[in-house]
Amino acid sequence: MQLLGCIADDFTGATDIGAALVKAGYRTAVTIGHATVESADSVDAVVVALKTRTTPVDDAVDASTAAYDALVAAGADRFYFKYCSTFDSTETGNIGPVTDALLDRTGASTAIMVPSFPANGRTVYQGHLFVGDALLSDSSMRNHPLTPMTDANLERVLAPQTSRPVRRIGLATVRGEQDALTAAITETPGLVILDAIDDSDLARIAAATPAEVLLTGGAGLAAQLTPKEPREAAGALTPTPGRRLVVSGSASEATRGQVSAASDRMPSLHLDLDALGERFDAEIDRILDWAEDHWAAQPDAPVLVYATGSAADLEATATTREEASELIEAALARIASRGVDAGVRQLIVAGGETSGSVVSALGITELLIGPEIAPGVVWANATVDAGPTISIALKSGNFGSEDMFSTAWEHLA
Ligand SMILES: Nc1ncnc2c1ncn2[C@@H]1O[C@H](COP(=O)(O)OP(=O)(O)O)[C@@H](O)[C@H]1O
Numbered sequence: 001m002q003l004l005g006c007i008a009d010d011f012t013g014a015t016d017i018g019a020a021l022v023k024a025g026y027r028t029a030v031t032i033g034h035a036t037v038e039s040a041d042s043v044d045a046v047v048v049a050l051k052t053r054t055t056p057v058d059d060a061v062d063a064s065t066a067a068y069d070a071l072v073a074a075g076a077d078r079f080y081f082k083y084c085s086t087f088d089s090t091e092t093g094n095i096g097p098v099t100d101a102l103l104d105r106t107g108a109s110t111a112i113m114v115p116s117f118p119a120n121g122r123t124v125y126q127g128h129l130f131v132g133d134a135l136l137s138d139s140s141m142r143n144h145p146l147t148p149m150t151d152a153n154l155e156r157v158l159a160p161q162t163s164r165p166v167r168r169i170g171l172a173t174v175r176g177e178q179d180a181l182t183a184a185i186t187e188t189p190g191l192v193i194l195d196a197i198d199d200s201d202l203a204r205i206a207a208a209t210p211a212e213v214l215l216t217g218g219a220g221l222a223a224q225l226t227p228k229e230p231r232e233a234a235g236a237l238t239p240t241p242g243r244r245l246v247v248s249g250s251a252s253e254a255t256r257g258q259v260s261a262a263s264d265r266m267p268s269l270h271l272d273l274d275a276l277g278e279r280f281d282a283e284i285d286r287i288l289d290w291a292e293d294h295w296a297a298q299p300d301a302p303v304l305v306y307a308t309g310s311a312a313d314l315e316a317t318a319t320t321r322e323e324a325s326e327l328i329e330a331a332l333a334r335i336a337s338r339g340v341d342a343g344v345r346q347l348i349v350a351g352g353e354t355s356g357s358v359v360s361a362l363g364i365t366e367l368l369i370g371p372e373i374a375p376g377v378v379w380a381n382a383t384v385d386a387g388p389t390i391s392i393a394l395k396s397g398n399f400g401s402e403d404m405f406s407t408a409w410e411h412l413a
Protein backbone atom coordinates (compact mmCIF):
# COMPACT_ATOMS: atom_id res chain seq x y z
CA MET A 1 0.00 0.00 0.00
CA GLN A 2 1.11 3.52 -0.66
CA LEU A 3 -1.00 6.30 0.84
CA LEU A 4 0.05 9.91 0.40
CA GLY A 5 -0.80 12.01 3.44
CA CYS A 6 -1.11 15.76 2.83
CA ILE A 7 -1.44 18.51 5.39
CA ALA A 8 -2.74 21.79 3.96
CA ASP A 9 -2.37 25.04 5.90
CA ASP A 10 -5.64 26.46 4.60
CA PHE A 11 -8.87 25.23 3.05
CA THR A 12 -8.51 26.71 -0.44
CA GLY A 13 -5.06 25.14 -0.50
CA ALA A 14 -6.61 21.80 0.44
CA THR A 15 -9.00 21.80 -2.52
CA ASP A 16 -6.18 23.12 -4.72
CA ILE A 17 -3.91 20.17 -3.91
CA GLY A 18 -6.89 17.78 -3.86
CA ALA A 19 -7.68 18.77 -7.44
CA ALA A 20 -4.02 18.47 -8.48
CA LEU A 21 -3.80 14.95 -7.05
CA VAL A 22 -7.05 13.87 -8.70
CA LYS A 23 -5.67 15.14 -12.02
CA ALA A 24 -2.44 13.21 -11.40
CA GLY A 25 -4.47 10.02 -10.99
CA TYR A 26 -4.80 9.74 -7.20
CA ARG A 27 -8.17 8.87 -5.68
CA THR A 28 -8.24 11.64 -3.09
CA ALA A 29 -10.25 12.46 0.03
CA VAL A 30 -10.15 15.95 1.56
CA THR A 31 -11.05 15.99 5.23
CA ILE A 32 -11.62 19.13 7.21
CA GLY A 33 -9.34 19.61 10.20
CA HIS A 34 -10.37 16.40 11.90
CA ALA A 35 -8.21 13.50 12.69
CA THR A 36 -10.26 10.52 11.56
CA VAL A 37 -9.64 9.58 7.99
CA GLU A 38 -12.62 7.37 7.28
CA SER A 39 -12.13 6.72 3.59
CA ALA A 40 -8.41 5.90 3.75
CA ASP A 41 -8.95 2.33 2.54
CA SER A 42 -10.49 3.39 -0.73
CA VAL A 43 -8.17 6.26 -1.69
CA ASP A 44 -4.54 6.86 -2.67
CA ALA A 45 -4.22 10.25 -0.99
CA VAL A 46 -5.79 12.02 1.96
CA VAL A 47 -5.60 15.79 2.37
CA VAL A 48 -6.23 17.16 5.86
CA ALA A 49 -7.36 20.78 5.59
CA LEU A 50 -6.17 22.93 8.50
CA LYS A 51 -6.42 26.66 9.17
CA THR A 52 -2.88 27.18 10.38
CA ARG A 53 -1.37 29.71 8.02
CA THR A 54 -1.69 32.63 10.38
CA THR A 55 -2.31 31.02 13.76
CA PRO A 56 0.32 31.27 16.52
CA VAL A 57 3.30 29.00 15.76
CA ASP A 58 2.60 26.54 18.60
CA ASP A 59 -1.01 26.08 17.49
CA ALA A 60 0.07 25.48 13.89
CA VAL A 61 2.67 22.93 14.98
CA ASP A 62 0.23 21.12 17.29
CA ALA A 63 -2.52 20.93 14.66
CA SER A 64 -0.09 19.80 11.94
CA THR A 65 1.52 17.09 14.03
CA ALA A 66 -1.92 15.86 15.14
CA ALA A 67 -2.90 15.67 11.45
CA TYR A 68 0.33 13.81 10.75
CA ASP A 69 -0.42 11.27 13.51
CA ALA A 70 -3.92 10.73 12.12
CA LEU A 71 -2.51 10.19 8.65
CA VAL A 72 0.00 7.66 9.98
CA ALA A 73 -2.82 5.86 11.79
CA ALA A 74 -4.72 5.78 8.49
CA GLY A 75 -1.72 4.12 6.81
CA ALA A 76 0.03 7.05 5.13
CA ASP A 77 3.63 6.34 4.28
CA ARG A 78 4.58 9.49 2.35
CA PHE A 79 3.91 13.08 3.39
CA TYR A 80 3.32 16.46 1.75
CA PHE A 81 2.96 19.78 3.55
CA LYS A 82 0.92 22.10 1.30
CA TYR A 83 1.34 25.84 1.80
CA CYS A 84 0.67 28.79 -0.44
CA SER A 85 2.26 29.11 -3.86
CA THR A 86 3.13 32.66 -2.80
CA PHE A 87 4.86 31.30 0.34
CA ASP A 88 2.45 33.21 2.61
CA SER A 89 3.98 33.37 6.07
CA THR A 90 4.95 35.76 8.81
CA GLU A 91 8.43 36.44 10.19
CA THR A 92 8.09 33.54 12.61
CA GLY A 93 6.15 31.03 10.57
CA ASN A 94 4.34 28.97 9.97
CA ILE A 95 6.08 27.32 7.01
CA GLY A 96 9.44 26.81 8.75
CA PRO A 97 8.18 25.62 12.16
CA VAL A 98 5.63 23.19 10.69
CA THR A 99 8.25 21.76 8.30
CA ASP A 100 10.68 21.35 11.23
CA ALA A 101 8.02 19.62 13.32
CA LEU A 102 7.07 17.26 10.50
CA LEU A 103 10.74 16.41 9.92
CA ASP A 104 11.09 15.63 13.64
CA ARG A 105 7.98 13.45 13.45
CA THR A 106 8.87 11.58 10.25
CA GLY A 107 12.53 11.20 11.18
CA ALA A 108 13.46 12.44 7.69
CA SER A 109 16.50 14.66 7.46
CA THR A 110 15.51 16.64 4.37
CA ALA A 111 12.48 18.57 3.14
CA ILE A 112 12.14 20.01 -0.35
CA MET A 113 10.50 23.43 -0.58
CA VAL A 114 8.72 23.87 -3.92
CA PRO A 115 6.08 26.63 -4.08
CA SER A 116 6.16 26.90 -7.91
CA PHE A 117 2.77 26.68 -9.60
CA PRO A 118 3.45 27.62 -13.24
CA ALA A 119 -0.22 27.31 -14.34
CA ASN A 120 -0.95 30.22 -12.01
CA GLY A 121 2.21 32.18 -12.81
CA ARG A 122 4.17 31.24 -9.68
CA THR A 123 7.77 30.32 -10.55
CA VAL A 124 11.06 30.12 -8.66
CA TYR A 125 14.34 31.15 -10.26
CA GLN A 126 17.67 31.76 -8.51
CA GLY A 127 15.78 31.09 -5.28
CA HIS A 128 13.45 34.05 -5.92
CA LEU A 129 9.68 33.65 -6.17
CA PHE A 130 7.90 35.37 -9.05
CA VAL A 131 4.18 36.04 -9.51
CA GLY A 132 3.71 36.44 -13.24
CA ASP A 133 6.53 38.72 -14.38
CA ALA A 134 6.97 40.43 -10.99
CA LEU A 135 9.03 39.44 -7.98
CA LEU A 136 6.78 38.31 -5.13
CA SER A 137 7.76 41.47 -3.24
CA ASP A 138 6.55 43.66 -6.13
CA SER A 139 3.28 41.75 -6.54
CA SER A 140 0.00 42.50 -4.78
CA MET A 141 1.10 40.03 -2.06
CA ARG A 142 3.16 42.88 -0.64
CA ASN A 143 -0.13 44.37 0.67
CA HIS A 144 -1.78 41.18 1.97
CA PRO A 145 -3.72 42.06 5.15
CA LEU A 146 -2.38 39.09 7.18
CA THR A 147 0.80 37.87 5.48
CA PRO A 148 2.39 40.74 3.56
CA MET A 149 5.24 39.29 1.47
CA THR A 150 7.92 41.93 1.09
CA ASP A 151 10.91 39.75 0.18
CA ALA A 152 11.06 37.40 -2.83
CA ASN A 153 14.30 35.73 -1.71
CA LEU A 154 13.04 32.44 -0.27
CA GLU A 155 16.25 31.61 1.58
CA ARG A 156 16.01 34.93 3.37
CA VAL A 157 12.31 34.42 4.18
CA LEU A 158 12.72 30.85 5.39
CA ALA A 159 15.98 30.99 7.36
CA PRO A 160 14.58 32.92 10.37
CA GLN A 161 11.62 30.49 10.55
CA THR A 162 13.63 27.27 10.96
CA SER A 163 16.31 25.83 13.19
CA ARG A 164 17.68 23.75 10.29
CA PRO A 165 20.07 24.77 7.51
CA VAL A 166 18.42 26.24 4.41
CA ARG A 167 20.03 25.76 1.01
CA ARG A 168 18.93 25.94 -2.59
CA ILE A 169 19.25 24.04 -5.84
CA GLY A 170 19.35 26.03 -9.07
CA LEU A 171 17.65 25.39 -12.38
CA ALA A 172 20.76 23.90 -14.06
CA THR A 173 20.80 21.05 -11.52
CA VAL A 174 17.02 20.59 -11.73
CA ARG A 175 17.36 20.24 -15.51
CA GLY A 176 20.47 18.03 -15.35
CA GLU A 177 20.86 14.28 -14.75
CA GLN A 178 18.23 12.78 -12.42
CA ASP A 179 20.85 11.02 -10.27
CA ALA A 180 22.74 14.25 -9.76
CA LEU A 181 19.52 16.01 -8.75
CA THR A 182 18.72 13.24 -6.26
CA ALA A 183 22.23 13.53 -4.84
CA ALA A 184 21.90 17.32 -4.56
CA ILE A 185 18.58 16.97 -2.71
CA THR A 186 19.87 14.44 -0.19
CA GLU A 187 23.55 15.41 0.19
CA THR A 188 23.14 17.30 3.47
CA PRO A 189 20.20 17.53 5.89
CA GLY A 190 17.99 20.61 5.93
CA LEU A 191 15.37 22.53 3.98
CA VAL A 192 16.09 22.68 0.25
CA ILE A 193 14.53 25.34 -1.97
CA LEU A 194 14.38 24.28 -5.62
CA ASP A 195 14.11 26.43 -8.73
CA ALA A 196 11.25 25.42 -11.05
CA ILE A 197 9.80 27.54 -13.81
CA ASP A 198 7.62 25.11 -15.70
CA ASP A 199 5.76 21.84 -15.14
CA SER A 200 8.58 19.76 -16.62
CA ASP A 201 10.90 21.12 -13.89
CA LEU A 202 8.35 20.02 -11.31
CA ALA A 203 8.08 16.60 -12.95
CA ARG A 204 11.88 16.22 -12.76
CA ILE A 205 11.86 17.18 -9.09
CA ALA A 206 9.00 14.74 -8.37
CA ALA A 207 10.85 11.92 -10.12
CA ALA A 208 14.20 12.64 -8.45
CA THR A 209 12.97 13.01 -4.87
CA PRO A 210 13.35 9.82 -2.79
CA ALA A 211 10.26 8.66 -0.88
CA GLU A 212 11.79 9.40 2.53
CA VAL A 213 12.22 13.12 1.77
CA LEU A 214 9.40 15.33 3.08
CA LEU A 215 7.56 17.04 0.22
CA THR A 216 6.45 20.62 0.82
CA GLY A 217 5.13 23.29 -1.48
CA GLY A 218 2.20 24.51 -3.55
CA ALA A 219 -0.07 22.25 -5.57
CA GLY A 220 2.09 22.42 -8.71
CA LEU A 221 4.48 19.71 -7.49
CA ALA A 222 1.58 17.47 -6.39
CA ALA A 223 0.21 17.48 -9.93
CA GLN A 224 3.47 15.89 -11.10
CA LEU A 225 3.59 13.04 -8.57
CA THR A 226 2.72 9.58 -9.82
CA PRO A 227 0.50 7.24 -7.83
CA LYS A 228 1.26 3.53 -7.71
CA GLU A 229 -1.80 2.73 -9.82
CA PRO A 230 -2.97 5.87 -11.65
CA ARG A 231 -6.78 6.28 -11.85
CA GLU A 232 -8.93 8.27 -14.19
CA ALA A 233 -9.48 11.86 -13.07
CA ALA A 234 -12.72 12.52 -11.18
CA GLY A 235 -15.84 13.00 -13.26
CA ALA A 236 -18.55 15.59 -12.86
CA LEU A 237 -20.34 16.05 -9.55
CA THR A 238 -24.07 15.86 -9.18
CA PRO A 239 -24.89 19.45 -8.27
CA THR A 240 -27.71 20.05 -5.82
CA PRO A 241 -30.22 22.48 -7.27
CA GLY A 242 -30.83 25.55 -5.14
CA ARG A 243 -29.94 29.16 -4.55
CA ARG A 244 -26.54 30.56 -5.41
CA LEU A 245 -24.35 32.71 -3.18
CA VAL A 246 -20.84 34.16 -3.38
CA VAL A 247 -19.17 35.38 -0.17
CA SER A 248 -15.82 37.09 -0.56
CA GLY A 249 -13.50 37.98 2.31
CA SER A 250 -10.45 38.07 0.10
CA ALA A 251 -8.64 41.36 -0.40
CA SER A 252 -6.33 40.04 -3.11
CA GLU A 253 -5.94 41.75 -6.45
CA ALA A 254 -7.56 38.98 -8.50
CA THR A 255 -10.57 38.87 -6.18
CA ARG A 256 -10.94 42.64 -6.34
CA GLY A 257 -11.12 42.32 -10.14
CA GLN A 258 -13.70 39.55 -9.81
CA VAL A 259 -15.77 41.62 -7.37
CA SER A 260 -15.65 44.58 -9.69
CA ALA A 261 -16.66 42.49 -12.73
CA ALA A 262 -19.47 40.86 -10.72
CA SER A 263 -20.91 44.13 -9.45
CA ASP A 264 -22.13 44.87 -12.99
CA ARG A 265 -23.59 41.40 -13.46
CA MET A 266 -25.23 40.34 -10.18
CA PRO A 267 -26.73 41.87 -7.06
CA SER A 268 -23.73 42.79 -4.90
CA LEU A 269 -23.45 44.05 -1.36
CA HIS A 270 -20.37 45.56 0.26
CA LEU A 271 -20.06 44.69 3.97
CA ASP A 272 -20.43 47.73 6.21
CA LEU A 273 -17.84 47.07 8.92
CA ASP A 274 -18.96 49.94 11.11
CA ALA A 275 -22.55 48.66 11.12
CA LEU A 276 -21.35 45.11 11.80
CA GLY A 277 -19.18 46.33 14.66
CA GLU A 278 -22.05 48.26 16.23
CA ARG A 279 -25.01 45.86 15.67
CA PHE A 280 -23.77 42.56 14.26
CA ASP A 281 -26.99 40.50 14.41
CA ALA A 282 -29.24 43.22 13.03
CA GLU A 283 -26.84 43.88 10.17
CA ILE A 284 -26.72 40.17 9.28
CA ASP A 285 -30.55 40.13 9.27
CA ARG A 286 -30.56 43.13 6.93
CA ILE A 287 -28.13 41.42 4.54
CA LEU A 288 -30.17 38.19 4.48
CA ASP A 289 -33.36 40.20 3.80
CA TRP A 290 -31.59 41.90 0.92
CA ALA A 291 -30.46 38.55 -0.48
CA GLU A 292 -33.92 37.02 -0.01
CA ASP A 293 -35.48 39.78 -2.14
CA HIS A 294 -33.08 39.01 -4.98
CA TRP A 295 -33.40 35.21 -4.71
CA ALA A 296 -37.19 35.55 -4.67
CA ALA A 297 -37.10 37.68 -7.82
CA GLN A 298 -34.55 35.50 -9.67
CA PRO A 299 -34.11 32.08 -8.07
CA ASP A 300 -31.21 30.96 -10.32
CA ALA A 301 -29.19 34.17 -10.10
CA PRO A 302 -26.26 34.36 -7.68
CA VAL A 303 -25.87 37.18 -5.18
CA LEU A 304 -22.52 38.45 -3.95
CA VAL A 305 -21.57 39.71 -0.47
CA TYR A 306 -18.02 41.03 -0.28
CA ALA A 307 -15.59 42.68 2.13
CA THR A 308 -13.18 44.41 -0.18
CA GLY A 309 -13.80 45.90 -3.59
CA SER A 310 -10.76 48.14 -3.85
CA ALA A 311 -7.38 48.59 -2.19
CA ALA A 312 -8.77 51.70 -0.47
CA ASP A 313 -11.21 49.50 1.53
CA LEU A 314 -8.25 48.11 3.42
CA GLU A 315 -7.59 51.48 4.99
CA ALA A 316 -11.19 52.60 5.31
CA THR A 317 -12.22 51.19 8.67
CA ALA A 318 -11.94 52.68 12.13
CA THR A 319 -10.90 49.31 13.58
CA THR A 320 -7.48 47.63 13.30
CA ARG A 321 -6.88 45.19 10.47
CA GLU A 322 -7.02 42.24 12.87
CA GLU A 323 -10.37 43.36 14.30
CA ALA A 324 -11.73 44.06 10.84
CA SER A 325 -10.59 40.68 9.59
CA GLU A 326 -12.22 38.85 12.51
CA LEU A 327 -15.44 40.77 11.96
CA ILE A 328 -15.45 39.99 8.24
CA GLU A 329 -14.78 36.29 8.74
CA ALA A 330 -17.50 36.04 11.41
CA ALA A 331 -19.99 37.94 9.24
CA LEU A 332 -19.37 35.92 6.07
CA ALA A 333 -19.47 32.64 7.99
CA ARG A 334 -22.84 33.62 9.48
CA ILE A 335 -24.20 34.80 6.11
CA ALA A 336 -23.15 31.53 4.44
CA SER A 337 -24.73 29.46 7.16
CA ARG A 338 -27.95 31.48 7.20
CA GLY A 339 -27.88 31.30 3.39
CA VAL A 340 -27.82 27.49 3.48
CA ASP A 341 -30.77 27.61 5.92
CA ALA A 342 -32.52 29.77 3.32
CA GLY A 343 -31.92 27.29 0.50
CA VAL A 344 -28.44 28.09 -0.84
CA ARG A 345 -27.02 24.89 -2.38
CA GLN A 346 -24.28 26.34 -4.59
CA LEU A 347 -21.74 28.46 -2.78
CA ILE A 348 -18.49 30.16 -3.77
CA VAL A 349 -16.20 31.38 -0.99
CA ALA A 350 -13.33 33.68 -1.94
CA GLY A 351 -10.27 33.77 0.29
CA GLY A 352 -8.29 31.11 2.13
CA GLU A 353 -8.80 32.36 5.67
CA THR A 354 -12.39 33.17 4.84
CA SER A 355 -12.94 29.65 3.49
CA GLY A 356 -11.64 28.26 6.78
CA SER A 357 -14.19 30.27 8.74
CA VAL A 358 -17.09 29.50 6.41
CA VAL A 359 -16.44 25.77 6.10
CA SER A 360 -16.01 25.43 9.87
CA ALA A 361 -19.24 27.35 10.51
CA LEU A 362 -21.05 25.03 8.10
CA GLY A 363 -19.83 21.97 10.00
CA ILE A 364 -18.43 20.42 6.83
CA THR A 365 -16.09 17.50 7.52
CA GLU A 366 -15.26 16.14 4.07
CA LEU A 367 -15.08 17.51 0.52
CA LEU A 368 -15.59 15.40 -2.58
CA ILE A 369 -13.53 16.97 -5.36
CA GLY A 370 -15.39 17.67 -8.62
CA PRO A 371 -14.84 19.65 -11.81
CA GLU A 372 -12.22 22.35 -12.20
CA ILE A 373 -13.32 25.97 -12.59
CA ALA A 374 -9.81 27.38 -13.16
CA PRO A 375 -6.29 26.15 -12.28
CA GLY A 376 -6.37 25.56 -8.52
CA VAL A 377 -10.13 26.18 -8.11
CA VAL A 378 -12.67 23.34 -8.14
CA TRP A 379 -16.24 22.56 -7.23
CA ALA A 380 -16.59 20.08 -4.41
CA ASN A 381 -19.63 18.46 -2.82
CA ALA A 382 -20.02 18.55 0.95
CA THR A 383 -22.60 17.75 3.56
CA VAL A 384 -23.54 20.64 5.82
CA ASP A 385 -23.95 19.81 9.51
CA ALA A 386 -25.14 16.30 8.65
CA GLY A 387 -27.98 17.99 6.69
CA PRO A 388 -28.14 19.06 3.05
CA THR A 389 -25.42 18.42 0.49
CA ILE A 390 -24.15 21.55 -1.20
CA SER A 391 -21.70 22.26 -4.00
CA ILE A 392 -18.99 24.57 -2.77
CA ALA A 393 -15.97 26.22 -4.42
CA LEU A 394 -13.18 27.55 -2.22
CA LYS A 395 -11.38 30.18 -4.27
CA SER A 396 -7.91 31.24 -3.37
CA GLY A 397 -7.46 35.02 -3.40
CA ASN A 398 -5.35 35.23 -6.50
CA PHE A 399 -6.86 32.44 -8.58
CA GLY A 400 -9.66 32.40 -11.13
CA SER A 401 -10.64 34.45 -14.17
CA GLU A 402 -12.16 37.90 -13.82
CA ASP A 403 -15.67 36.69 -14.69
CA MET A 404 -15.60 33.59 -12.49
CA PHE A 405 -18.29 34.70 -10.03
CA SER A 406 -20.76 34.71 -12.91
CA THR A 407 -19.37 31.83 -15.02
CA ALA A 408 -18.23 29.25 -12.42
CA TRP A 409 -21.78 27.83 -12.20
CA GLU A 410 -21.51 26.55 -15.80
CA HIS A 411 -18.86 24.05 -14.68
CA LEU A 412 -21.37 22.40 -12.35
CA ALA A 413 -23.75 21.44 -15.13
N1 LIG B 1 -11.11 45.64 4.15
C1 LIG B 1 -10.48 44.80 4.97
N2 LIG B 1 -9.90 45.22 6.12
C2 LIG B 1 -9.28 44.34 6.95
N3 LIG B 1 -9.21 43.02 6.72
C3 LIG B 1 -9.76 42.55 5.59
C4 LIG B 1 -10.42 43.40 4.66
N4 LIG B 1 -10.87 42.64 3.62
C5 LIG B 1 -10.53 41.39 3.92
N5 LIG B 1 -9.87 41.32 5.09
C6 LIG B 1 -9.37 40.13 5.76
O1 LIG B 1 -8.19 39.73 5.09
C7 LIG B 1 -8.10 38.32 5.13
C8 LIG B 1 -7.98 37.87 3.68
O2 LIG B 1 -7.47 36.60 3.71
P1 LIG B 1 -8.07 35.42 2.87
O3 LIG B 1 -9.49 35.15 3.21
O4 LIG B 1 -7.10 34.30 3.04
O5 LIG B 1 -8.02 35.96 1.39
P2 LIG B 1 -6.88 35.72 0.31
O6 LIG B 1 -7.14 34.35 -0.21
O7 LIG B 1 -7.12 36.77 -0.70
O8 LIG B 1 -5.57 35.81 0.99
C9 LIG B 1 -9.34 37.78 5.80
O9 LIG B 1 -9.06 37.49 7.14
C10 LIG B 1 -10.31 38.94 5.68
O10 LIG B 1 -11.26 38.93 6.72
Ligand SMILES: O=C(O)[C@@H](O)C(=O)COP(=O)(O)O
Residues within 6 Å of the ligand: 010, 012, 013, 014, 016, 017, 083, 084, 085, 086, 117, 218, 219, 252, 351, 352, 353, 376, 395, 396, 397, 398
Ligand atom coordinates in the same frame (compact mmCIF):
# COMPACT_ATOMS: atom_id res chain seq x y z
O1 LIG C 1 -1.10 27.61 -3.34
C1 LIG C 1 -1.91 28.52 -3.50
O2 LIG C 1 -1.62 29.61 -4.03
C2 LIG C 1 -3.32 28.33 -2.99
O3 LIG C 1 -3.67 27.00 -2.85
C3 LIG C 1 -3.42 28.99 -1.66
O4 LIG C 1 -3.02 28.44 -0.66
C4 LIG C 1 -3.90 30.34 -1.72
O5 LIG C 1 -4.18 30.93 -0.46
P1 LIG C 1 -5.27 32.07 -0.35
O6 LIG C 1 -4.94 33.09 -1.39
O7 LIG C 1 -5.19 32.61 1.03
O8 LIG C 1 -6.59 31.42 -0.64
